[in-house]
Amino acid sequence: MPNFRLTLEYDGTGFSGWQVQAGAVRTLQGELEAAVLRVTGVRVRAHGAGRTDAGVHAEGQVANLKLETALAAPALQRALNAVLPPDLAVVMAEVVADEFHARYHARAKLYRYRLWNGTHPSPLRAARAWWVKPALDVAAMASAGALLLGTHDFACFQDMGSEVESTVRTLTRCDVLGTPGLPGPGARGEVEIHVEGSGFLRHMVRILVGTLVQVGTGRREPGSLPAVLAARDRSAAGPTAPPQGLSLVRVEYGTHSGRACESA
Secondary structure, eight states: OOOEEEEEEOOOGGOOOOSSSSSSOOOHHHHHHHHHHHHHSSOOEEESSOOOOOOOOOEEEEEEEEEEOOOOOHHHHHHHHSSSOEEEEEEEEEEETTTTTTTOOOOEEEEEEEEEESSSSSSTTTTTTTOOSSOOOOHHHHHHHHHOEEEEGGGGGOOTTTOSOOEEEEEEEEEEEOOOOSSTBBEEEEEEEEESSSSSTTTHHHHEEEEEEEHTTTTSOGGGGGHHHEEEEEEEESOOOOOOGEEEEEEEEEEGGGGOOOOO
């Protein structure tokens, strides 16, 4: 039975996250599986690389599903896009090795968080960025973010009530970028935070962003981040940033990409 790897783009505003839930709740997994059923008449289970939260967007979410169909991958992509809602699309489809699993074989994920740092709200950015009115010290935020690189216990950046075997994660990138032409303290414009790592705890990126914004507004010293990590307590970190600024940019698989098999 062919194993299809799908790369998905979506606007998360109208979704209650990735995972199918009880009740009449609109989810990405549910919409994708309903589209497959409509196109092929077959019920499948789609496995996503990550369970993005309600309101979180994606440019490069990856899912896989095993499906017996006469449709080749490009034809399946076209057929799904013809019936999917306008806020969800398949940007690539390919047949991969049978053992490939979008979640279990993921080796790294890159997220981008967008901030609108202006004296007034920006209606055109409202669904894609968090409006932070006080001027942000982008350099201080970048300095603080660099202190989070490496392997640490990120328990303080995990949503309360989550249950995982380990809260140790590895960050390989935490960049804070101001709008070109508006660098340094007091930058006014768009600010992006790029975070890449081997895996993430629930709300980890959004809590990290909330903490860096506190640094940027002067409420927290850049050098305080190691102490926050050492506390291993959610109350030591900053607030959880709202979901609309967050996007899953890409998922890396390394040697487990599943692409040893040619696309159908």
